[in-house]
Amino acid sequence: MSSIVRTRYAPSPTGYIHIGNLRSALYEYLIARVNGGKFILRIEDTDQERYIEGAVDVIYRTLKLCGLKHDEGPDIGGPYGPYIQSERKNLYLPYAEELVRKGHAYYCFCSKERLESLQNRYKERGEVFRYDRHCLGLSEEEVKRRLEAGEPYVIRQKMPTEGTTTFHDVVYGEITVENSELEDQILIKSDGYPTYNFANVIDDHLMNITHVVRGCEYLSSTPKYNLLYQAFGWEIPTYVHLPLIVKPDGSKISKRKGDATFEDLLAEGYLVEAIINYLALLGWSPDSNQEIFSLAELEKIFSIERISKSPSVFDMAKLRWFNGEYIRAMLLEDFHEIALPWIKKGLEKDLPTLPIAKMIQPRTEVLSEIPEKLGFFNSLCEYDLELYTHKKMKTNPEISLKSLKAALPVLENLSDWSEKSIYDALMALAEEQELKSGQVFWPLRIAVSGQLVTPGGAVEIAEVLGKEETIRRINIGIERLSAVV
Secondary structure (H helix, E strand, C coil): CCCCCEEEECCCCCCCCCHHHHHHHHHHHHHHHHCCCEEEECECCCCHHHCCCCHHHHHHHHHHHHCCCCCEECCCECCCCCCEHHHHHHHHHHHHHHHHHHCCEEEECCCHHHHHHHHHHHHHCCCCCCCCCCCCCCCHHHHHHHHHCCCCCEEEECCCCCCEEEEEECCCEEEEEEHHHCCCCEEECCCCCECHHHHHHHHHHHCCCCEEEEEHHHHHHHHHHHHHHHHHCCCCCEEEEECCEECCCCCECCHHHCCCCHHHHHHCCCCHHHHHHHHHCCCECCCCCCCCCCHHHHHHHCCHHHECCCCEECCHHHHHHHHHHHHHCCCHHHHHHHHHHHHHHHCCCCCCHHHHHHHHHHHCCCHHHHHHHCHHHHCCCCCCHHHHCECCCCECHHHHHHHHHHHHHHHHCCCCCCHHHHHHHHHHHHHHHCCCHHHHHHHHHHHHHCCCCCCCCHHHHHHHHCHHHHHHHHHHHHHHHHCCC
16 A cells, blocks of 8 residues: 555535535545645546536535645546546456455345345344345356346345454544444445445555545444455555534434535635634644634644544534634725625615725624625614613713704715714714713714614714715704604
8 A cells, every 4th residue: 555645535426515525525635735645536426326417516616615625536637547436337347256256245136126025024023124145155157147148136245244343443443343243235236336335445445545534424334345455455544434523402414404515604605714614623623722723724733633533513603603703804805805795785775895894894704694784774764762872872862862963064064074084073073062972973873874783883884875875864863853852
C-alpha cells in the first residue's frame, strides 16, 4: 500500500448532499491535507435505481463551494482512473470469479420469488433474514450448465460460519464479531453491476486508498470487507469510522424527515464557511477552546486522535451562532454583496442598499431573515402610540410630541441629508431644547419606523428613507400624538 496518505470521498449521485456525507468529505479532505497526502473523488453510481440526472454536478459544485479541492477525480483524471464506478464495471466480475475459484464466493441462481418467500418465512418467525445458502452446494457441472443456459445469477461471498473476525478502528478501537452473524452478501448483482460493499473494496485497493473514512453505521459491514481483503491477500487500510450526527432529540438526521441538506442551508442564507466550521466540530475537538476556524487553519491542526466516539448533536441554534459570527466579521462591502439579493427581496421601492447593509450586518444571523426586517422601509404601518413611552429614554407621548415638533423644522431646513449631518443637527437640537439625546432620537425612531425593534437607529433609518419620506412620517407622528396629548 502507498506510503503517502490517500483518502477518498465516494458519494452516490442521488441529487443532494446529506450533512453527514459532507462531514465525511471534510474529514477525508483534512486527513489527507494534514498528512501531506492525496484526496480522491470517486463517484459510486452502481446503484442505478437511485441515480439522479445532474447529481454529479451537485457533487462537483459542493466540493468547489466548500474549498475541498480533490487531487484526482472524474473531472481532472489521475493515475487510477476511471473514477466513476459505472465506467469500471468490467473490472469487478473477474475479481468475483477469482473468489469463486478460491472458494470464498459462489454463484447463486435463486429467483426473486424464492428469496421473497424465504424473507417472509423469517419475518413470520420474527427473525432477521439470512440467506439459507441454497446454492452453495451446487456442483461445478451444474453451475457451468446453468451459466451456459443464460440463467440469471448473482455471486455471493461465502462467509465463515465459525470463529470470529476482529478489526481495528482508529476511533472505536478493537471490534470483534461472531462470523455466524455474517450473511453471505451479494458481490455481483444480476444486472452485472457490483454491490457497493464489493466495489468499494476493489476500488479502494486498486486506487491505493490508505485511510477509509466513513460513518459508524458501516462498522457492522467492516468484517465483511476485511474478509475480502484477506481472501485476495491484500493489505487492509486504516479504518476511521465517524460518530453519528443526530438531532437534539437523539434521532438521526434524514432528508426524508425534512432535515436540511447542504443546499437547503445555503438557500436559507447560511454561509459556506460557517457550515464547514460547524461541521468540523461535529465529532472532532481541537486541543484549545477556539471555535472559529478557517479551512486553512483546520488543514494544519486536524487530527484523527481527537475524533470522538459519541454521537454529535446537530444544533441549528449553534449553527446560527457560527453564521452570525462569520457575518459580523465580514467587511461591509463583502456583506453588502452577499446580502444584496435578500435586501432587494425585502424592498418594494428603490432605496440605497449599502446603508441598509451597514444597519443590518450587526443584527443578522441568517441571510434569509433580512427581508422581514425591512418591511417598515416600504410603508408605515399603524402602530401603538404607547411605543413613544420609553422608561430608559425618559420619553412619553407629551415629550415625544414636543421633540418631533422641534425636530421637524430642523430637518426640513437641512441641505445635506447624510447620517452625520442629521445626527449633528439633532444633537444640537437636544442641547438647545435641554433634552436628553434619547428624548430626541427615540420619538424620531418610532415616528419613522413605527416599530419597537428596528435594525438601525433613527438617524440611519432617516438617511435611507430620504428627506421627503422622513418629513412625511414625522408629520404623521405629530398628527397622531396631537390627537391624544
